[in-house]
Amino acid sequence: MAENVSQDEGKTLSHLWRNKESRAVIIQIVTLVVILIFIGLILRNISINLKAIGKDFNFDFLFIPAGYDITFQPILDYSPEDNHLWAGVIGIVNTLLVAISGIILATILGFTLGVLRLSSNWLINKMSYVFLEFTRNVPLLLHILFVHAIITHTLPIPKNAISLNDTFFLTNRAIYLPEPIFESGFWLTAVAFFAAIVFIYYFKIWAKKTQDETGQIYPVFWISVAALFGAPIIIFLVSGSPLSWGIPVLKGFNFKGGLAIRPEFIALWLALSYYTATYIAEIVRGGILAISYGQTEAASALGLRKNRVLQLILIPQTLRIIIPPLTSQYLNLTKNSSLAIAIGYMDVVATIGGISLMQTGKEVETMLIVLLTYLFFSLLISAIMNFFNRKIRFKER
Amino acid sequence: MTEVQTDQNQVRSSREDDDIIQIKEMHKWYGEFHVLKNINLSVKKGERIVICGPSGSGKSTLIRCINRLEEHQKGKIIVDGIELTGDLKHIELIRKEVGMVFQHFNLFPHLTNLENCALAPIWVRKMPRKEAEEIGMNFLERVKIPEQARKFPGQLSGGQQQRVAIARSLCMNPKIMLFDEPTSALDPEMIAEVLDVMVELAEEGMTMLCVTHEMGFAKRVADSVIFMDGGEVIESNEPNEFFNNPKSDRTKLFLSQILAH
Ligand SMILES: Nc1ncnc2c1ncn2[C@@H]1O[C@H](COP(=O)(O)OP(=O)(O)O)[C@@H](O)[C@H]1O
Ligand SMILES: [Mg+2]
Numbered sequence: 001m002a003e004n005v006s007q008d009e010g011k012t013l014s015h016l017w018r019n020k021e022s023r024a025v026i027i028q029i030v031t032l033v034v035i036l037i038f039i040g041l042i043l044r045n046i047s048i049n050l051k052a053i054g055k056d057f058n059f060d061f062l063f064i065p066a067g068y069d070i071t072f073q074p075i076l077d078y079s080p081e082d083n084h085l086w087a088g089v090i091g092i093v094n095t096l097l098v099a100i101s102g103i104i105l106a107t108i109l110g111f112t113l114g115v116l117r118l119s120s121n122w123l124i125n126k127m128s129y130v131f132l133e134f135t136r137n138v139p140l141l142l143h144i145l146f147v148h149a150i151i152t153h154t155l156p157i158p159k160n161a162i163s164l165n166d167t168f169f170l171t172n173r174a175i176y177l178p179e180p181i182f183e184s185g186f187w188l189t190a191v192a193f194f195a196a197i198v199f200i201y202y203f204k205i206w207a208k209k210t211q212d213e214t215g216q217i218y219p220v221f222w223i224s225v226a227a228l229f230g231a232p233i234i235i236f237l238v239s240g241s242p243l244s245w246g247i248p249v250l251k252g253f254n255f256k257g258g259l260a261i262r263p264e265f266i267a268l269w270l271a272l273s274y275y276t277a278t279y280i281a282e283i284v285r286g287g288i289l290a291i292s293y294g295q296t297e298a299a300s301a302l303g304l305r306k307n308r309v310l311q312l313i314l315i316p317q318t319l320r321i322i323i324p325p326l327t328s329q330y331l332n333l334t335k336n337s338s339l340a341i342a343i344g345y346m347d348v349v350a351t352i353g354g355i356s357l358m359q360t361g362k363e364v365e366t367m368l369i370v371l372l373t374y375l376f377f378s379l380l381i382s383a384i385m386n387f388f389n390r391k392i393r394f395k396e397r
Numbered sequence: 398m399t400e401v402q403t404d405q406n407q408v409r410s411s412r413e414d415d416d417i418i419q420i421k422e423m424h425k426w427y428g429e430f431h432v433l434k435n436i437n438l439s440v441k442k443g444e445r446i447v448i449c450g451p452s453g454s455g456k457s458t459l460i461r462c463i464n465r466l467e468e469h470q471k472g473k474i475i476v477d478g479i480e481l482t483g484d485l486k487h488i489e490l491i492r493k494e495v496g497m498v499f500q501h502f503n504l505f506p507h508l509t510n511l512e513n514c515a516l517a518p519i520w521v522r523k524m525p526r527k528e529a530e531e532i533g534m535n536f537l538e539r540v541k542i543p544e545q546a547r548k549f550p551g552q553l554s555g556g557q558q559q560r561v562a563i564a565r566s567l568c569m570n571p572k573i574m575l576f577d578e579p580t581s582a583l584d585p586e587m588i589a590e591v592l593d594v595m596v597e598l599a600e601e602g603m604t605m606l607c608v609t610h611e612m613g614f615a616k617r618v619a620d621s622v623i624f625m626d627g628g629e630v631i632e633s634n635e636p637n638e639f640f641n642n643p644k645s646d647r648t649k650l651f652l653s654q655i656l657a658h
Contacts, residue, residue: 212526215519297466298503298562302517302569303492312520316507 046364061360062088068355070346072262084356091351092373098268098347099334099377105273106333107326110280117285132278140275141339148267148343155263158254167247174260176248185242192235196227203227264345268337276333280326287322288314319392327385331378338374348373417442417573417604418463423472425458432458433469434628442572445605447615447636450625451651456608459625460575463606464495477572493521496566500578502558504550510537510561511546514568521569529568536564540594556587560594567598574598576607610655616640624648 062085248258340347353370418440425433514533540560599618
């Protein structure tokens with residue numbers, strides 16, 4: 001009897017090994033164990049070495065005053081009396097700010113350039129080609145330094161600011177824009193905007209259901225556009241335009257009031273955007289070219305209009321091709337924003353991973369924070385893009 | 398009896414709109430290249446026409462002009478009483494009436510076979526989805542692959558894909574079907590299944606213009622065979638005469654070449 005059992009066990013084990021799925025699981029478990037042991041060894045090594053030089057591993061330093069200045073803090077307020085934790089938060093916000101605005105601009109530029117590259121106009125085609133090749137073959141760091149130098153060396157000091165209509169001022173200290181000042185009733189407009197989004201969401205579902213049942217086709221796109229812009233604008237006007245602009249004015253050596261955008265931010269933002277846009281342009285171009293012209297012809301021959309061919313045939317297929325590589329460009333842009341340190345833009349690397357590190361000597365802890373920040377942003381971007389990807393896939397079924 | 402017939406013929410020829418397709422003195426250029434030269438062709442309702450000729454002779458271009466996938470520069474094309482001009486309304490009306498089957502199928506890979514079929518009825522004919530899918534199923538049954546409805550085109554063999562493409566066109570209930578070498582991209586063993594579907598369609602009285610080198614098909618269903626070369630119609634005749642008694646030397650040469658294989 002006992003012999004029987006052990007024989008069975010032997011059988012199941014070898015059976016598990018031969019079975020494709022269970023073998024994959026076994027291999028994964030073994031790999032995981034090996035990796036964990038490896039990480040454990042490194043951590044042990046680090047803590048022993050830290051002890052040897054008299055350092056310990058903790059995050060207490062986060063709560064002592066940072067003592068250094070952060071030049072760019074457009075959203076949250078910070079002063080040198082605040083602690084390292086808060087300085088880090090400001091840095092993270094700055095990283096996020098340049099990454100998000102970079103992704104938006106890079107996407108717009110990239111799609112435009114990608115379409116221009118397909119133009120049959122010789123001049124447009126060649127010019128965009130030359131721009132793309134030139135940009136991509138120069139390291140990003142040089143682009144950042146280049147744009148930064150242009151801004152700081154060619155723009156005048158605030159006293160001699162280049163004024164555009166006395167509302168925008170270009171100087172080497174910053175670019176000053178009018179600042180929106182929201183008055184008491186503005187929340188109504190904001191509510192109208194979000195209500196429009198909710199309306200569009202349900203209107204789309206309703207329009208699809210109605211079309212499925214009756215065949216009636218509504219101009220969903222135009223109604224959505226009208227709702228998105230019309231509703232907030234009407235409410236804004238009806239509630240007495242509760243928004244004014246704070247115009248920057250020169251006081252002494254500098255401008256007061258308005259929004260000041262620092263050259264570091266502009267240089268980093270522009271350089272990251274157009275550099276990444278060149279890669280996005282190639283992705284978009286490839287995505288469009290990958291769909292044979294036969295698709296358009298077959299759809300047209302069935303009587304579909306141009307806009308429907310785009311909506312039903314070309315866009316779904318193009319998106320499916322371009323979303324995965326687009327995701328990796330967004331990740332690249334986010335990670336490349338760490339080059340900020342070269343021009344003194346105070347991102348997460350420059351604050352917690354730079355000055356805080358040097359002041360406190362907490363290399364491991366600060367680097368861990370920086371590392372986890374990027375990891376978190378990267379995973380977030382991947383998750384969002386995967387969500388979109390799944391959404392298009394789902395629609396296809 | 399003879400009198401009545403001549404009478405009818407007179408009515409026919411005087412009522413030109415009895416021809417569902419009329420092409421008169423039509424020319425087309427690609428830039429400098431004169432690809433179609435003085436094409437005259439009329440097709441009656443229910444007529445089956447096979448177009449053949451060497452590669453590059455302008456066969457595809459000719460039938461693509463009929464649904465305005467290509468634009469002609471001179472002459473007239475009138476389809477079902479509507480003249481093809483730049484007028485988008487006319488183009489739209491004609492495309493609703495004219496189905497087209499391509500050499501490389503051109504199915505939409507991101508849609509299931511049934512969705513491929515139902516797409517145009519839903520978005521062009523504005524049908525409820527259920528009705529459109531019933532029509533789609535109906536035609537997938539007619540081309541004998543209803544069991545593939547929920548699969549994607551990429552999961553089918555070439556012959557099956559071409560049959561889905563035919564079903565997709567038929568779902569729009571066209572008056573005319575254009576075929577551009579529908580079997581040229583198929584492995585030999587799949588040609589028959591597609592030709593069978595086309596023969597059935599011909600027997601049901603569909604008006605068909607078919608670019609093909611399948612001479613067996615031409616002999617079996619064609620009312621007339623047109624031979625093109627260098628952008629011109631060289632010869633047009635009913636199939637028996639065309640194959641047994643070709644008039645022009647170019648036709649003879651072409652026939653000897655394709656029959657040699
Ligand atoms: N878009 C185009 N631009 C320029 N020339 C073309 C184009 N399409 C076809 N042609 C030329 O027109 C001629 C006729 O082509 P086509 O109608 O496709 O011939 P067939 O179908 O008989 O093989 C060929 O010489 C071909 O090279
Ligand atoms: Mg051809």
